[in-house]
Amino acid sequence: MEFIEAKQRAAELKELININSRAYYTLDAPVITDFEYDELFRELKRIEEQFPELKTDDSPTQKVGDNISQGFKEYTHKYRLYSLDNSNNYDDLDKWYERIKKEYPNEGDIELVTELKIDGLSCALSYENGDLKVGATRGNGIIGENITENIKSIKSIPQKLSRNINLEVRGEVYMPVSSFEKLNEENIEKGIKEFANPRNAAAGSLRQLDANITAHRDLHFFAYTAISEDKSLFKTHAEALNLLKELGFDVNPNYFISKGINPVKEKCKYWETERFSLDYATDGMVIKINDLAKQNELGYTSRAPKWATAFKFPPEEIWTKLEGIELSVGKTGIVTPVALLKPVQLAGTIVKRASLHNFDEIKRLQINTGNEVLIKKAAEIIPKVIRKRENEDFGVYEEPKYCPSCHSELIKPEGEVALYCPNTLGCPAQIEGRIEFWASKDGVDIDGVGESVITKLMEKNLINDFADLYKLTIDDFMQLDLVKEKSADNLYNAVQNSKKPTMTKFLTALSIKLIGKETADLIANEYSTLEEIQNAKSEDLVKIDGIGEKAANSIVDFFNNEYNKKILEKLKLYGVNPKGSAFEKISNIFEGKTFVITGTLSKPRNIFEERIKKLGGKVSSSVSKKTSYVLAGDNPGSKFDKAHSLGVIILNEKDFDILSEGNNAL
Ligand code: AMP
Ligand code: ZN
Numbered sequence: 001m002e003f004i005e006a007k008q009r010a011a012e013l014k015e016l017i018n019i020n021s022r023a024y025y026t027l028d029a030p031v032i033t034d035f036e037y038d039e040l041f042r043e044l045k046r047i048e049e050q051f052p053e054l055k056t057d058d059s060p061t062q063k064v065g066d067n068i069s070q071g072f073k074e075y076t077h078k079y080r081l082y083s084l085d086n087s088n089n090y091d092d093l094d095k096w097y098e099r100i101k102k103e104y105p106n107e108g109d110i111e112l113v114t115e116l117k118i119d120g121l122s123c124a125l126s127y128e129n130g131d132l133k134v135g136a137t138r139g140n141g142i143i144g145e146n147i148t149e150n151i152k153s154i155k156s157i158p159q160k161l162s163r164n165i166n167l168e169v170r171g172e173v174y175m176p177v178s179s180f181e182k183l184n185e186e187n188i189e190k191g192i193k194e195f196a197n198p199r200n201a202a203a204g205s206l207r208q209l210d211a212n213i214t215a216h217r218d219l220h221f222f223a224y225t226a227i228s229e230d231k232s233l234f235k236t237h238a239e240a241l242n243l244l245k246e247l248g249f250d251v252n253p254n255y256f257i258s259k260g261i262n263p264v265k266e267k268c269k270y271w272e273t274e275r276f277s278l279d280y281a282t283d284g285m286v287i288k289i290n291d292l293a294k295q296n297e298l299g300y301t302s303r304a305p306k307w308a309t310a311f312k313f314p315p316e317e318i319w320t321k322l323e324g325i326e327l328s329v330g331k332t333g334i335v336t337p338v339a340l341l342k343p344v345q346l347a348g349t350i351v352k353r354a355s356l357h358n359f360d361e362i363k364r365l366q367i368n369t370g371n372e373v374l375i376k377k378a379a380e381i382i383p384k385v386i387r388k389r390e391n392e393d394f395g396v397y398e399e400p401k402y403c404p405s406c407h408s409e410l411i412k413p414e415g416e417v418a419l420y421c422p423n424t425l426g427c428p429a430q431i432e433g434r435i436e437f438w439a440s441k442d443g444v445d446i447d448g449v450g451e452s453v454i455t456k457l458m459e460k461n462l463i464n465d466f467a468d469l470y471k472l473t474i475d476d477f478m479q480l481d482l483v484k485e486k487s488a489d490n491l492y493n494a495v496q497n498s499k500k501p502t503m504t505k506f507l508t509a510l511s512i513k514l515i516g517k518e519t520a521d522l523i524a525n526e527y528s529t530l531e532e533i534q535n536a537k538s539e540d541l542v543k544i545d546g547i548g549e550k551a552a553n554s555i556v557d558f559f560n561n562e563y564n565k566k567i568l569e570k571l572k573l574y575g576v577n578p579k580g581s582a583f584e585k586i587s588n589i590f591e592g593k594t595f596v597i598t599g600t601l602s603k604p605r606n607i608f609e610e611r612i613k614k615l616g617g618k619v620s621s622s623v624s625k626k627t628s629y630v631l632a633g634d635n636p637g638s639k640f641d642k643a644h645s646l647g648v649i650i651l652n653e654k655d656f657d658i659l660s661e662g663n664n665a666l
Contacts, residue, residue: 006047010054013044017060028204030196033374034283035315038086062302064141071209072145075136077124079168079227082141083303084117084286086310090265093287096309097261100289103298109260111290113237114267116254117310118222119281120174121203123151130164132157137207150206153215158248165230169244171223175202176279176645179218198281220645223249224286236290253640257290268311272347275313276377277638279645284312313347317376317386320344324369325356325397327404331433331511333421335400335410337362339373339385347377354383358417359399368394405429425563431465432458434511438466442517443509444501447494448486456480466509467567469495470574499576502606504621506578507533512558514551518622522546523555525618530578534559534568545626589660590617594626598640599633601653608656615660623648631656 001009017040024030024037041060048055055061064083087093100110124144126134135151136144151157154173161167175183180198183205187194195201205217226233226240234240238257245251254271258264268285275282289295289307298307324340339354354375356362365388367373372389403410403421405428410419421427435454439446449469457463462476472495477488501509503524508517515523526544527533533555541552558564571577595612597605597619608631609619623630623642630643630650643650651659 001047001050003051006051007054010044010047010051013040013047014059016040017044021060024200025203028195028200028207029193030200033315033317035317038088038312064138064303072147072207074139074143075134075146076143077136077139077141078126079124080141081122081124081138081144081170082300082305084308084310085301085304086284086312088312088314090268090311093261093265093268093309093311096287100298100307104294110294111236111257111259112261112264113241113255113257113288113290114264115224115286115288116252116271116275116278116282117284117286117312118172118174118224118252119197119199119283120172120222121199121206122170123147123173123206123221125151125157125169125171127161127165127167127169129166130161132159145207147206149211150208150214153211154219154221156221156250161247163247165233166228167233167247168227169223169249170225170227171221171249173202173206173219173221174198174280175205175217175219177281178279183217220280221250222252224251235292237288237292237295238290240292250644253644261287264311272313273349276347279638279641282313283316284310286310314345316347317374318344318346319372319374319389320351322367322369322371322373322385322388325362326353327400329403329405329421329427329429329433331430331437332513333424333427333430335403335419335421337397339375341373341375344375346375346383351375351377351383354385356385359397359419360417362397362399366396368397370394403427403429428458435463435466435469437511438509439469439498444498444505446498448491449494453480453482453486453491465567465570467570467574467576470499470571470576499574500579503527503530503578506530510558510564512554514554518620519547519551521620524578525613525620530568586614588616590615593617593628594620595629595631596620596623596627596639596643597631597633599636601631601633611660629656629659 017037020030020032020037020040030037044059045061048059048061064081085096087096097110101107104110122138124136124138125132126136132152133148134146135148135157136146138144151173152159175198177198180195180201183201184194195204201217202219205214205219208214223244224241226244228234234243241251241255256263256267258267264285264287271282271285287309289298295305295307298305300306321342322339323342326338326340328336328338330336337356337359339356341352341354343350343352345351354373356365365373365385367385367388371392371394374386374388375383376386377383399419401410402408403423406421406423406426408421408423408427411422412419421430424430432454435458436451437443439449439454446469454463457469457472457476457480460479462472462479463469472492474488474492477491480488482488482491504517504520507515507520507523522544523533523541527536536555538549538552538556541547541555542549559568590612593616595617597608601608612619617628620627623639623646625646625648627643627646627648630639630648632640632643632650632652640650642648
């Protein structure tokens, strides 16, 4: 690039970044995506590296965050806050680590602490003699906004520490994704503009002049830094985190200590996709040198510490073209529109399709083939469409009248938004959907028997419902031209091995309308045999906590239906039946207690489930306020975080053993 051209582009970039940084930091209402912002920032950095004379003091690359909005008192930070250098590729991580190693040529691998980069709002809390004196935003790093009153309304921030020490604590204020979605729903109803993402919702809620509003928003705080003049308190970053925990702060549990950079890269890769199972937004990982003496030696640039760096995940949101809308008919007859997209790279995968939920959603989005749409990866694997480009008009996709599979006229039951194909027993798409679901991971989990195998089996008229899977012989499977990994032997064995599912899996796999895994759990906890469930009356079922009238009726209807009765008969004939959940109770010590299990334990999960049930307890697959205990093994999932945020007691295996003590012989 020529100097003249570079100078012009740099000026352009500075202005663009300044405008967008104001929208992001001061107004809490970004216009471009974080990824687009980072790209502008990186481009400017590259130009400034090539032409250092363009690196002026007022360049955004030399500053932190943005200015103070009017209305708050300014607060001069006791210790300056910095930003973090970041990259989005592993080579840069290697380079950063190599630079550090060069400073310590006589040492082996350096100890690093890697944490999730929480996508919230960073705050500095100042404690004197154990009392919370000031809470402030980062601002430009030197001066921030004094938001002490607002900070005091956040429950996970202690106002009094368990020790009377002077301490500066930094961390991230965030809003759980679930609360963000709820807040946005409420805002839509009230006709207030939605927040673009959980970070903006957190920032917008925290930076309210009226602290009462803040108090009504679900805000939490993860502490990630402690600073003290008393050098005896901690000597490493990991020790500081331990102290923070001891003092009553929430420290995000997903940090780890490693020697060298390779394990860090592995963890970055892991969290790149796993982050979607958390109930808070993370936009990357932060890697810090553990030893505080080394941190001091390495020091800072004008903007960021040299002893830390951030790895940014690929964007969660990206613009692409809506090339069409496809209709898919589900196992219960619901017709769902699916967005067909021009393929784009998003958060580590190539995306071609996105969920549109229902036809009301299409009306709300005002979209049609041809629109540019912003898509986002959320908790689900399949991304969703957030909005279209403003001022782009391709009309609105019209609701279909007929089932794309069997051409029956579609119906919309009272009080529901979904469109249904009413031809439950004759619609090929529904039949296939039910068989696929039966065999899927959420069903009885038949390894290797997925969409392609099932389609072929149906084409050859070998199966008409999921019970037919169990009469298939090895010869039948040989008739399909299968890919090598899926030998006929393997598929046959996988089918035969699925004959004894748990009661929950069995009930879920039947595709009863309104009965998902959680409801199936509730029923499985209550009844011990399939016969009892088949004979249960609606008035019995509604007595189960968590089962409403609609669900109860749906169960009764299902088991009274002649077609379903035939399928159940066939299943019985082929020897497919749920493992009895009739556990001989040995004691009642867990009476009235509901357990949820997450993570990897030392023994298979069902061993723990049986033990809980034998002691009179119940097992559920999702955490709610009614959960008594969460039993967490290694690498726990989102259930752990949910339990944490609801204040549910979390047990490790040892705790669990102690709790069920005296009954260890089970
Ligand atoms: P940036 O917003 O790109 O300047 O990145 C720096 C910011 O990352 C900090 O100011 C914090 O708000 C945020 N952050 C989130 N999680 C962490 C963490 N675990 N350690 C340090 N900073 C974090
Ligand atoms: Zn149909």
